[in-house]
Amino acid sequence: MVLRIGVIGGGQLARMMIAPAVELGIDLRVLAEAEGMSAQLAATAVGDYRDLDTVRAFAQDVDVITFDHEHVPQEVLRALVSEGVAVHPGPDALRFAQDKLEMRERLAELGVPQPDWARVTGIDDLQAFLDDHGGRGVVKTPRGGYDGKGVRVVGAATEASDWFERADGEALLVEELVAFRRELAQQIARRPSGQMVAYPVVETVQRDGVCAEVFAPAPGAGERLVQVAEGIGRRIAEGLGVTGMLAVELFETDDERILVNELAMRPHNSGHWSQDGAVTGQFEQHLRAVADLPLGDASPSAAWATMVNILGGPLDGTFESRFDAAMSAHPDAKIHIYGKDARPGRKVGHINVSGDDLDDIVYTARAVAAHFD
Amino acid sequence: MVLRIGVIGGGQLARMMIAPAVELGIDLRVLAEAEGMSAQLAATAVGDYRDLDTVRAFAQDVDVITFDHEHVPQEVLRALVSEGVAVHPGPDALRFAQDKLEMRERLAELGVPQPDWARVTGIDDLQAFLDDHGGRGVVKTPRGGYDGKGVRVVGAATEASDWFERADGEALLVEELVAFRRELAQQIARRPSGQMVAYPVVETVQRDGVCAEVFAPAPGAGERLVQVAEGIGRRIAEGLGVTGMLAVELFETDDERILVNELAMRPHNSGHWSQDGAVTGQFEQHLRAVADLPLGDASPSAAWATMVNILGGPLDGTFESRFDAAMSAHPDAKIHIYGKDARPGRKVGHINVSGDDLDDIVYTARAVAAHFD
Numbered sequence: 001m002v003l004r005i006g007v008i009g010g011g012q013l014a015r016m017m018i019a020p021a022v023e024l025g026i027d028l029r030v031l032a033e034a035e036g037m038s039a040q041l042a043a044t045a046v047g048d049y050r051d052l053d054t055v056r057a058f059a060q061d062v063d064v065i066t067f068d069h070e071h072v073p074q075e076v077l078r079a080l081v082s083e084g085v086a087v088h089p090g091p092d093a094l095r096f097a098q099d100k101l102e103m104r105e106r107l108a109e110l111g112v113p114q115p116d117w118a119r120v121t122g123i124d125d126l127q128a129f130l131d132d133h134g135g136r137g138v139v140k141t142p143r144g145g146y147d148g149k150g151v152r153v154v155g156a157a158t159e160a161s162d163w164f165e166r167a168d169g170e171a172l173l174v175e176e177l178v179a180f181r182r183e184l185a186q187q188i189a190r191r192p193s194g195q196m197v198a199y200p201v202v203e204t205v206q207r208d209g210v211c212a213e214v215f216a217p218a219p220g221a222g223e224r225l226v227q228v229a230e231g232i233g234r235r236i237a238e239g240l241g242v243t244g245m246l247a248v249e250l251f252e253t254d255d256e257r258i259l260v261n262e263l264a265m266r267p268h269n270s271g272h273w274s275q276d277g278a279v280t281g282q283f284e285q286h287l288r289a290v291a292d293l294p295l296g297d298a299s300p301s302a303a304w305a306t307m308v309n310i311l312g313g314p315l316d317g318t319f320e321s322r323f324d325a326a327m328s329a330h331p332d333a334k335i336h337i338y339g340k341d342a343r344p345g346r347k348v349g350h351i352n353v354s355g356d357d358l359d360d361i362v363y364t365a366r367a368v369a370a371h372f373d
Numbered sequence: 374m375v376l377r378i379g380v381i382g383g384g385q386l387a388r389m390m391i392a393p394a395v396e397l398g399i400d401l402r403v404l405a406e407a408e409g410m411s412a413q414l415a416a417t418a419v420g421d422y423r424d425l426d427t428v429r430a431f432a433q434d435v436d437v438i439t440f441d442h443e444h445v446p447q448e449v450l451r452a453l454v455s456e457g458v459a460v461h462p463g464p465d466a467l468r469f470a471q472d473k474l475e476m477r478e479r480l481a482e483l484g485v486p487q488p489d490w491a492r493v494t495g496i497d498d499l500q501a502f503l504d505d506h507g508g509r510g511v512v513k514t515p516r517g518g519y520d521g522k523g524v525r526v527v528g529a530a531t532e533a534s535d536w537f538e539r540a541d542g543e544a545l546l547v548e549e550l551v552a553f554r555r556e557l558a559q560q561i562a563r564r565p566s567g568q569m570v571a572y573p574v575v576e577t578v579q580r581d582g583v584c585a586e587v588f589a590p591a592p593g594a595g596e597r598l599v600q601v602a603e604g605i606g607r608r609i610a611e612g613l614g615v616t617g618m619l620a621v622e623l624f625e626t627d628d629e630r631i632l633v634n635e636l637a638m639r640p641h642n643s644g645h646w647s648q649d650g651a652v653t654g655q656f657e658q659h660l661r662a663v664a665d666l667p668l669g670d671a672s673p674s675a676a677w678a679t680m681v682n683i684l685g686g687p688l689d690g691t692f693e694s695r696f697d698a699a700m701s702a703h704p705d706a707k708i709h710i711y712g713k714d715a716r717p718g719r720k721v722g723h724i725n726v727s728g729d730d731l732d733d734i735v736y737t738a739r740a741v742a743a744h745f746d
Contacts, residue, residue: 002712003693019392022414023648025693025710025722041395041414197704275396279705294700301674301727320376320398327667331570332652337398339375349398354674 009068010037012338020284031058066290088243088290097265101142110239114260116176127157140173180251185270186233189285197295201229211269214307245286276334276352277305302354308365310349310372312342326371333368382441383410385711393657404431439663461616461663462638470638474515483612487633489549500530513546553624558643559606562658570668574602584642587680618659649707649725650678675727681738683722683745685715699744706741
């Protein structure tokens with residue numbers, strides 16, 4: 001019997017699980033939202049992940065269910081689990097990735113360092129928080145945001161009036177506007193049986209709320225930073241019962257504190273470097289973790305690795321027409337293309353480069369990405 | 374328009390092209406011999422590669438045709454080329470991989486060092502050759518042999534009587550029995566436009582005519598050996614007009630000469646280490662070469678890499694049941710499983726390990742492979 005792993009969602013994260021699945025001899029099956037999605041090659045079903053019957057039918061033919069995204073509703077997940085389906089990460093963990101207010105509350109219970117935050121249900125609540133935090137703050141919709149959507153920096157509570165109206169009585173999350181020197185990310189893999197493996201903490205550069213570049217490991221990260229970041233990651237993975245890959249986005253503050261910004265319970269953009277820069281890439285690791293197989297070595301395979309995203313632009317022509325110039329100038333770059341239509345700002349691929357000199361590889365990765373942007 | 378590459382043959386070499394194709398955003402399509410082949414995931418057609426209509430129909434939907442094996446008949450290949458299909462490697466190159474007598478003749482013209490050989494059509498011819506070469510020799514059927522099949526060491530011409538009978542007047546090839554200290558392999562990638570890239574020469578260990586282990590680069594290989602092996606590879610790739618990956622199997626003789634043993638015009642078992650041990654693995658390189666894209670960096674990404682084949686055995690149980698023990702003890706091993714039924718002696722997977730210490734990685738790779746054999 002071949003091991004069968006079912007992935008709900010047909011985006012690029014599911015697509016990037018195909019290569020390690022083929023290598024390991026795992027039968028990867030994808031429930032895609034539509035025909036022609038990024039993970040089309042492995043799609044064995046097309047349907048609505050919010051529909052229990054659709055998901056249930058898909059789950060019948062696999063040994064474990066995992067995800068390309070965190071949007072499958074709790075009621076669908078809980079129904080599967082109650083019917084004996086192995087779901088990783090499970091609903092009890094995923095709810096903390098689905099709802100930022102629940103996440104903040106749970107991290108507070110765990111004593112994990114995070115920005116000041118509050119649950120606010122109206123303008124007055126919010127203004128009180130802002131008044132206590134220098135007059136500014138970050139308002140977030142607890143559910144459904146990604147890549148900067150559902151996040152707004154405000155200087156007055158009235159700037160969130162429309163969101164309160166739309167929330168219709170539901171609470172919003174407000175967080176202090178953290179003065180950070182840079183952003184980091186810590187990835188942890190965790191199996192159902194409890195084994196954990198930590199990737200090195202990396203530096204991430206966001207532009208317009210979207211991850212643009214990653215440097216691995218985080219430049220200048222001393223022993224203290226590495227230990228603190230890994231410790232936070234392990235505490236969250238264990239405390240929230242995460243199975244599979246966990247990404248913890250972190251602020252490194254101007255006064256050198258490490259605070260948790262966001263969580264993702266799946267392979268994450270901050271870990272794409274590991275496909276070509278670590279002994280075990282995050283997509284293979286995720287498959288091993290959700291199948292409860294022993295985890296792979298997460299060590300870097302070179303001194304430095306970097307990842308630069310390709311964001312779709314208004315340029316004419318196809319990706320393929322750009323291969324020639326990019327590959328010719330930079331034979332050491334690893335080009336990853338997601339098979340998605342290019343739209344301005346949309347993540348449509350990324351470039352990985354590894355080597356001994358960080359400046360060199362970052363130059364290379366940016367140069368190659370520029371051919372495709 | 375996405376680049377579409379068609380592979381004739383659905384074996385493990387086609388399968389191992391899937392991962393780099395998905396990464397590069399290439400649409401890989403396979404013409405498989407049957408349902409359920411190793412490369413099933415990418416199979417878009419099932420049929421007989423000896424049938425022109427089948428191959429022609431498959432070729433209509435792709436930008437370039439390449440191969441999992443070298444068995445597509447010349448007349449089929451030539452018909453495609455005459456109809457304007459891009460075929461790489463093309464029939465003019467492939468015939469030297471399809472017929473060992475043609476190969477020996479052409480290498481002699483190119484002045485490439487090789488064992489003494491002769492075209493023999495009967496017992497008397499053969500005995501004369503043996504008498505001139507210490508009474509022993511290696512008889513080979515010019516066509517159709519692989520993995521030790523179609524190769525016989527003889528001490529008297531009469532030991533090949535059955536082959537002469539079956540050959541029905543066609544010539545056989547006889548070669549001197551080379552006293553070699555070890556076997557090596559040199560891989561070269563070559564584009565239609567002429568660009569070539571050389572992989573480091575590797576040591577290969579054969580057992581029962583089948584590649585068992587590979588050490589990359591070849592231990593103790595000094596500058597002279599590296600230059601000689603690469604020079605031979607480049608001369609053959611250019612002289613035979615090879616496009617795609619070329620593997621040249623070499624003898625390193627007791628008196629330190631380098632002689633060409635066999636050729637393969639496709640990704641080759643001796644290059645599987647490069648999937649995890651080189652900046653650009655041979656399967657990605659093959660896709661780039663046949664699509665006439667700039668070639669990737671073929672440098673090793675670690676000091677040493679090794680590959681140990683998994684040969685199917687009579688053991689009970691599934692591969693997956695062995696994952697646990699293998700992965701648990703050796704988190705740094707890269708496990709490659711081909712999705713084929715295990716039969717004794719059949720190649721069903723391989724293990725790659727890279728690192729700073731050759732003894733360590735060979736120990737690891739053998740230990741992991743032993744879980745699956």
